[in-house]
Amino acid sequence: MTIGILGGGQLGYMLALAGYPLGLHFRFLDPSPEAPVGRIAQRVTAEYTDEEALEKFVSGLELVTYEFENVPVRAARCMATHVPVYPPPEALEAAQDRLNEKRLFEKLGIATTSFADVNKQAELDAAVKKIGLPAVLKTRRMGYDGKGQWVLRTQDDVAAVKKDFPNAALILENFVEFQRELSILAVRGRSGETAFYPLVENHHRGGILRLSIAPAPKLNKSLQEAGERVAQKILQELNYAGVLAIEFFECNGELVANEMAPRVHNSGHWSIEGSATSQFENHLRAVLGMPLGSTATPGVSAMLNLIGETPEAAEVLAIPDAHLHLYGKSLRPGRKVGHVTLRAANLEELLKKLRMLPAFFQREEFCLPFKPACTAV
Amino acid sequence: MTIGILGGGQLGYMLALAGYPLGLHFRFLDPSPEAPVGRIAQRVTAEYTDEEALEKFVSGLELVTYEFENVPVRAARCMATHVPVYPPPEALEAAQDRLNEKRLFEKLGIATTSFADVNKQAELDAAVKKIGLPAVLKTRRMGYDGKGQWVLRTQDDVAAVKKDFPNAALILENFVEFQRELSILAVRGRSGETAFYPLVENHHRGGILRLSIAPAPKLNKSLQEAGERVAQKILQELNYAGVLAIEFFECNGELVANEMAPRVHNSGHWSIEGSATSQFENHLRAVLGMPLGSTATPGVSAMLNLIGETPEAAEVLAIPDAHLHLYGKSLRPGRKVGHVTLRAANLEELLKKLRMLPAFFQREEFCLPFKPACTAV
DSSP: OEEEEEOOSHHHHHHHHHHGGGTOEEEEEESOTTOGGGGTSEEEEOOTTOHHHHHHHHTTOSEEEESOTTSOHHHHHHHHTTSOBSSOHHHHHHHHOHHHHHHHHHHTTOOBOOEEEEOSGGGHHHHHHHHOSSEEEEESSSOOTTTTEEEEOSHHHHHHHHHTOOSSOEEEEEOOOOSEEEEEEEEEOTTSOEEEOOOEEEEEETTEEEEEEESOTTOOHHHHHHHHHHHHHHHHHTTOOEEEEEEEEEETTEEEEEEEESSOOGGGTTHHHHSSSOHHHHHHHHHHTOOOOOOOOOSEEEEEEEESOOOOHHHHHTSTTEEEEEOOOOOOTTOEEEEEEEEESSHHHHHHHHHHSOGGGOSGGGTOSOOOOOOOO | OEEEEEOOSHHHHHHHHHHGGGTOEEEEEESOTTOGGGGTSEEEEOOTTOHHHHHHHHTTOSEEEESOTTSOHHHHHHHHTTSOBSSOHHHHHHHHOHHHHHHHHHHTTOOBOOEEEEOSGGGHHHHHHHHOSSEEEEESSSOOTTTTEEEEOSHHHHHHHHHTOOSSOEEEEEOOOOSEEEEEEEEEOTTSOEEEOOOEEEEEETTEEEEEEESOTTOOHHHHHHHHHHHHHHHHHTTOOEEEEEEEEEETTEEEEEEEESSOOGGGTTHHHHSSSOHHHHHHHHHHTOOOOOOOOOSEEEEEEEESOOOOHHHHHTSTTEEEEEOOOOOOTTOEEEEEEEEESSHHHHHHHHHHSOGGGOSGGGTOSOOOOOOOO
16 A cells, blocks of 8 residues: 655655554655655655646555645645545645634634734735734745744834835734743544644744653643644544644643644654654554554653754763654755654653753753743643 | 665564664665565665675675574675674574574573484484483474474374484474573673663464563563573673574573574564664664663563464554554465554553454464463562
């Protein structure tokens, strides 16, 4: 049984590694001939807009899924006329455009930041008036890892961005005061069965995720339930199948939805070792219509992203229950090239292990030394 | 960094899956063009005796290891003139020949069955006289999964085997009365660092491993220490690097060494989910000279071998914390085509999960219903 995956980066790589034990074969489509999955699976190099290539790609596949949410919706729909495509293309459509995403949250009664769409420079002042300052101006599409975002704190910032106005559809969101950033990984099977991983605390630097702690420190039942309720609403609304990630701000004990990704997610990498079933295996189980795996999470995990550089493997592996994941990508600044997961029985032991990490990690870029962001729960 | 692996069966397959996250590449050598690793790694199809192919194979490799202990020692030595080969060819030599193996155990003061070598039919009577009945006549080489073994209980059995005498070097061993079969997986790194997994209880049918329980039920500290002492002696004597498996009979609370395998082992498959570091990852860490990973084993695991047939995947995956491993081999009677691992917090819960397994498994072939073999510990 061969699964087609759109996108051949590290998420696809880890999907394949999780899927081989289930007896699955994989075929990847990626515009880059350097996509790291080429080493371990069949890789087709083609643009997502090349419909002839897409039709050839789907031939013989059981189903198609994606590891990259900026696959053109048109490509997903084109494939869906031949084989099942999960998550449904509607989920792609909602997640690719911040305005659609916000409107979906609003429609489902999910707390989110207030927002206004900004289609041209002339609309910015009205939007600022509506939303107030501070605010964040974002491109509606293709933003990731903090790219395509401008924080506007003062009217001077507004004037500055107007001078060099981005040539793209935009959205202005109010800048919420939050205590920390959390995310939830949710899974829904084709039969409607759902499972949820515990909320994770995420720390970013320069817009890029650097450190996740799972479960989030001081996670209480009501916060977890609030996260699951939000996820459940979206999963159901989109008749979803697969893993869905939702990022939140925690504001005075309440969750404010920021954005979602209709795919496995960087803040779920800890689940490879930290949970009974990884997000990657559960995504495959879900899209195949198999029973979902247990998301039981004994102990606590920390996931540290390796961006553009890798540590001495031996120094990482010397730490008990430390796990190294390299994606086989060439090292370039700003590029996610691997991650490290540390596991421990409880948060106290985990903090001890974080302090045991070699000098390579003991830097502000890694959000170390770790200060729990959580103040009031 | 590319690792060469001799043998391209399921053990190699699982080594590669464990090694990819460490950033390793793999090249396999196997005489069969059907070897399942071909799907996920570079595979060279050649005989182990083809020295030209061997020399070509090692070119550019970091080191060579094996997943199959009947690789000709000559092939291992030939490669060792070009790149490091771990475990050392001496370990292959000791493990390939039951007589060498027994002599090694004897030399190291390790309790084992009494034995006599039988080079021709005419030597059998003297050997029977020395060892007594019941006894087991075994081929010295190439025996596996119970093949090449004849149980001799009476003089009639002796007469029968003499009539159709095997054309091979043989060894006669006394048939020990044992309470159960156990095994230990031990790892030694290139720097001499060692780690041990807990003793595992193994159940065979028709000479093939069907069920392992890890840790072995009612495992006490002194039995575990006895197993580790035996393993430590062998590891040190052979200046070993990699995973070594040793099979024991438990006789009235004492361990009697039966045989060893200088490689990852079927009775260690549970470690993929059941231990902090799998036997596969630890083998790679060991041969690379990396720090060994933690062998901490929270809870209890059961591993069931799939021989020649596979169950409905959905029925297995519906059980919480059940993990399916298919090797991508075509189904043939007697062939190991996959395994299932069940995890639980304790033995009682594990027994409950074994009873939840679908009808496919509830058969004598799977050693179910499970009766702990252990009577006196």
